[in-house]
Amino acid sequence: MTPLRDGATHIPKTILAGLIAGVLVSFYAISFSFLIFAHAAPGAIPIGFWINFSGQTVAAVIAVVAWHKSNMIWQAQSIVVVTLAGIAARYAASEPALSEAQITALILAAVMLATAATGLVMLIVGWTQSARFVKNVPFPVVSGFLTATGVLLLINAAGLVLPRHPGWAELLAPETLARWSLPTLLAGAIVVLRAYRGIEISVPLAAAAVAGVTYLVGAFSDGGLPAALHSGMFLQSQVPLGTRISLPSLDLFEAFPLAVFLREVPNLLVVAVLSLLGMLLNLSAAELSSRRTVDLDAEVRRAGLSNLLAGMTGGIVAYQSATLSFLSRELAPNAGRLLPITAGLTAVAIGAFGVPYLAYVPAALIVFLLSYLGFGLLQRWFVSELPRLTSGDIITIVVIVAITLLHSLLLAVIVGVALAALNFTISYSRLPIFRSRSTGEIKRSTTERSAEAEKILDQTGKATLIYELQGYLFFGTVTRMYKEVRQDLEQSEVGIRHVILDFRRVLGTEVSATLMVVRLARSIRENGAKLIVTALPEALTREQELGGEDIADHSFATLNEALTWVEDLMLGEVQPGDRPDETIGTLLDRIERDVPGVSFPTTDLAAGTDVFRAGDAPDGFVCVETGRLVALTAGRAGRDVQIASYLPGAIVGEMAVFTGAGRSATVRARTDAVVRRVPQAALDTLRRERPDMAAELLSILGKRMAARLSRTTAQLYSQ
The missing domain is CATH 2.60.120.10 (Jelly Rolls)
Structure with missing residues (x-):
C-alpha cells in the first residue's frame, strides 16, 4: 500500500475515534452538570452546561496544540465534580435558607476558585519540576479519596432519578428499574467483566443499549413516549425541550453570601491539590498503557495553563484522561492532530446545538455513565488493591470514605494523612533494626594475619558482640534494640567485653531514640562491657555534647577500624604481636x-x-x-x-x-x-x-x- 493510500485509510479511523471521544466527553459534561446542580439549584442546570462545556472547550484547544507532544484527550474530571456537588449540597442546606440565585452564585464562585487554584498549583509544580515529588502522597490517602469519589458518584447517580427516601415499592417499580437499577447493574457488570474476565464491552455501545431499552419501556408504557417524556424517564422534567446553555450573569452576585462561601474555601483548595494528584495518576496510567515516556512536568504545565484560563471563564477543571486517550489510540493508533480537532468540534457542536434536545435523552443514560465511573474508581483503587493492602491501610481508606460522606473532604484528608502516618510508623517499627548481628568470632576486619593469630581471634571473638544498624531510629525500633541487646548480654555463654554498634546505615534519629541509646550505653557498662560506636549520627554527637556524658567508650569512623582495634587489643593480651606463620x-x-x-x-x-x-x-x-x-x-x-x-x-x-x-x-x-x-x-x-x-x-x-x-x-x- 502506498503512503498516500495508507494515510487515506487512517482518516476515517481518526474521525471515528474523534467522534466517539467527543460524544463521551460531551455526555460526561452533561452528566456532571446534573450532578452539581440537580438538587442544589435545578433551575441553574443551563449554567451548569456552560461551566462544563467552557472548561472542556479550553481543554480541547490545549489538547490540539499539544497533540504531537502528548497525544492525550482531555476531559472534565469526576474528582472535582463530586467534591463540588457535595459543596453545592451544603450551600443548599445552609441556614438561613438561601435563594436559588444565591446558591447558583456560590457554586459558580466555587468552580472558578477551584479551577483557577488548580491551574496555579499545576503551573507552580510544573515550573519547579516537582511533579514526581507530588506522587509521594501515601497510597491509602489517594485510594481513600478516589474510593470515596466512586461511592459519591454512585450515590449521586441514584439521586438523579430516585426520590430522597425511596421505599421498596418505589425501588422495584418498572419505571425505577429502567431509570436506575438496570443501568447501574449494567455499569457494574461491564467493570467486573473487564477487570476479572478480560471481556471488553464497548461503553458507547452499552450506552446506546441503555437508551434503546429506555425508549422501548417508554413506548410500551401507558400513554407511550409522549407520556414517558414527562414521567421522569427522560431529562424533559429537568431540562425542558428548547433549553439552551446559559451564560452566568453578574446580577447573580448582587446578594452574594460571602460568609457561606468562605466556609468552603479550605475544601476548594484541597480540591486543587487532589486534582493535581489525580492528573499525575492519569499520566502514570497513560505512560504504562502507551509504553512511552511522559514528561510529567511539561504535561502539568499545560494542564495548569488550561485550568487557569478555564477558571477565568467559569469553566470546570479538566485535564488529560488516560481512559479516553487509550480508547482513541486503540481506534486510531497513528492518528494525527485531526483526532483532537474532531473530538473538540464534536463536543462544541453538542454543547451549542444539542442541549436544546436533551429532553429526549434518557435519565438512565446519565445514571449509567456516572455509575460506570463510580464502579471503575471502586474497582481500580480499592477492590483490585485489596491483596496488597494491610489491615491498617484498609482502615485508613474506610475512615476517609466515611468522613467524606458524613462531614467534608478537608477533614477526611487530614485524618487520612494522620492515619497513614500512624500506620507507617507502626509498620516501620516492625522492620528489623539490625542489618546483621554477629560476634568477633564470625565478623573480622579486613586485616589478614597469621594462622596463629586467626586461631586466637577464633577463641576470643565470642566476647565481642557486633550490631550493624539500619533505617530510621525512633522510639519503637530503639526500644526493641535495647531489649534484644540486653538479652544477648544476659544469655551469652562467655563474658562480653565489647559491644560494637555500627550506625553507618542509619538514616536518622529522633529525640526519644537518642535518649534510649544513652540508656542502652549505661546498661552495657553495668554489665562490665565497653561500648564501641562507629559512624556516630549527628543527633547522638549533639546529645553527647549537651549531656556532658560520653555515649561510647570508643568511637571510630568505620566498622573496620573498630574491628581492627578490638582484634589488636585481644592479640596484644595473648601474645606480643603478630608473628610470621x-x-x-x-x-x-x-x-x-x-x-x-x-x-x-x-x-x-x-x-x-x-x-x-x-x-x-x-x-x-x-x-x-x-x-x-x-x-x-x-x-x-x-x-x-x-x-x-x-x-x-x-x-x-x-x-x-x-x-x-x-x-x-x-x-x-x-x-x-x-x-x-x-x-x-x-x-x-x-x-x-x-x-x-x-x-x-x-x-x-x-x-x-x-x-x-x-x-x-x-x-x-x-x-
Missing part, C-alpha cells in the same frame, strides 16, 4: 633445602613500594615477614580505596595460584616491610620435582582460603 615458613625453608633450583627470596620494601599492581599478570604470591601491606582499588575521582591490610604472617596474592587471573587490586607497603616471594616459576619446578611438597604447600593455602570463606559464609547467615 611458622607452618608455611618452616615448609618454605624445607623446600629450599631439599629441592635444588627452588628458592623463595626475601625482599626489603620501603613504605609506598608496590608489591604488585591491579591488572598485573599473576606471578605466585608473597608472605609478609615484617611491616604492613595494604590492598588498594580505584575509587571515585580516581582515589585509591583501602580494602584490606596484611600483617606479618599473612599470605598475599595466593588466589592467583589457583585461578591464573590477573591481580584484582594493587598491594602496597604501608610501612617499611620485608616479604618472602614465592614466584610462579618456583611453584612449577616444585610440582615437577616434588609433587608431594607442592601438594602440602597448596593444602596450606587452601586451608587459609577455606577458613576465610567459612567466616564470610557464617557472616552472611548471621544477617
Whole structure:
C-alpha cells in the first residue's frame, strides 16, 4: 500500500475515534452538570452546561496544540465534580435558607476558585519540576479519596432519578428499574467483566443499549413516549425541550453570601491539590498503557495553563484522561492532530446545538455513565488493591470514605494523612533494626594475619558482640534494640567485653531514640562491657555534647577500624604481636633445602613500594615477614580505596595460584616491610620435582582460603 493510500485509510479511523471521544466527553459534561446542580439549584442546570462545556472547550484547544507532544484527550474530571456537588449540597442546606440565585452564585464562585487554584498549583509544580515529588502522597490517602469519589458518584447517580427516601415499592417499580437499577447493574457488570474476565464491552455501545431499552419501556408504557417524556424517564422534567446553555450573569452576585462561601474555601483548595494528584495518576496510567515516556512536568504545565484560563471563564477543571486517550489510540493508533480537532468540534457542536434536545435523552443514560465511573474508581483503587493492602491501610481508606460522606473532604484528608502516618510508623517499627548481628568470632576486619593469630581471634571473638544498624531510629525500633541487646548480654555463654554498634546505615534519629541509646550505653557498662560506636549520627554527637556524658567508650569512623582495634587489643593480651606463620615458613625453608633450583627470596620494601599492581599478570604470591601491606582499588575521582591490610604472617596474592587471573587490586607497603616471594616459576619446578611438597604447600593455602570463606559464609547467615 502506498503512503498516500495508507494515510487515506487512517482518516476515517481518526474521525471515528474523534467522534466517539467527543460524544463521551460531551455526555460526561452533561452528566456532571446534573450532578452539581440537580438538587442544589435545578433551575441553574443551563449554567451548569456552560461551566462544563467552557472548561472542556479550553481543554480541547490545549489538547490540539499539544497533540504531537502528548497525544492525550482531555476531559472534565469526576474528582472535582463530586467534591463540588457535595459543596453545592451544603450551600443548599445552609441556614438561613438561601435563594436559588444565591446558591447558583456560590457554586459558580466555587468552580472558578477551584479551577483557577488548580491551574496555579499545576503551573507552580510544573515550573519547579516537582511533579514526581507530588506522587509521594501515601497510597491509602489517594485510594481513600478516589474510593470515596466512586461511592459519591454512585450515590449521586441514584439521586438523579430516585426520590430522597425511596421505599421498596418505589425501588422495584418498572419505571425505577429502567431509570436506575438496570443501568447501574449494567455499569457494574461491564467493570467486573473487564477487570476479572478480560471481556471488553464497548461503553458507547452499552450506552446506546441503555437508551434503546429506555425508549422501548417508554413506548410500551401507558400513554407511550409522549407520556414517558414527562414521567421522569427522560431529562424533559429537568431540562425542558428548547433549553439552551446559559451564560452566568453578574446580577447573580448582587446578594452574594460571602460568609457561606468562605466556609468552603479550605475544601476548594484541597480540591486543587487532589486534582493535581489525580492528573499525575492519569499520566502514570497513560505512560504504562502507551509504553512511552511522559514528561510529567511539561504535561502539568499545560494542564495548569488550561485550568487557569478555564477558571477565568467559569469553566470546570479538566485535564488529560488516560481512559479516553487509550480508547482513541486503540481506534486510531497513528492518528494525527485531526483526532483532537474532531473530538473538540464534536463536543462544541453538542454543547451549542444539542442541549436544546436533551429532553429526549434518557435519565438512565446519565445514571449509567456516572455509575460506570463510580464502579471503575471502586474497582481500580480499592477492590483490585485489596491483596496488597494491610489491615491498617484498609482502615485508613474506610475512615476517609466515611468522613467524606458524613462531614467534608478537608477533614477526611487530614485524618487520612494522620492515619497513614500512624500506620507507617507502626509498620516501620516492625522492620528489623539490625542489618546483621554477629560476634568477633564470625565478623573480622579486613586485616589478614597469621594462622596463629586467626586461631586466637577464633577463641576470643565470642566476647565481642557486633550490631550493624539500619533505617530510621525512633522510639519503637530503639526500644526493641535495647531489649534484644540486653538479652544477648544476659544469655551469652562467655563474658562480653565489647559491644560494637555500627550506625553507618542509619538514616536518622529522633529525640526519644537518642535518649534510649544513652540508656542502652549505661546498661552495657553495668554489665562490665565497653561500648564501641562507629559512624556516630549527628543527633547522638549533639546529645553527647549537651549531656556532658560520653555515649561510647570508643568511637571510630568505620566498622573496620573498630574491628581492627578490638582484634589488636585481644592479640596484644595473648601474645606480643603478630608473628610470621611458622607452618608455611618452616615448609618454605624445607623446600629450599631439599629441592635444588627452588628458592623463595626475601625482599626489603620501603613504605609506598608496590608489591604488585591491579591488572598485573599473576606471578605466585608473597608472605609478609615484617611491616604492613595494604590492598588498594580505584575509587571515585580516581582515589585509591583501602580494602584490606596484611600483617606479618599473612599470605598475599595466593588466589592467583589457583585461578591464573590477573591481580584484582594493587598491594602496597604501608610501612617499611620485608616479604618472602614465592614466584610462579618456583611453584612449577616444585610440582615437577616434588609433587608431594607442592601438594602440602597448596593444602596450606587452601586451608587459609577455606577458613576465610567459612567466616564470610557464617557472616552472611548471621544477617
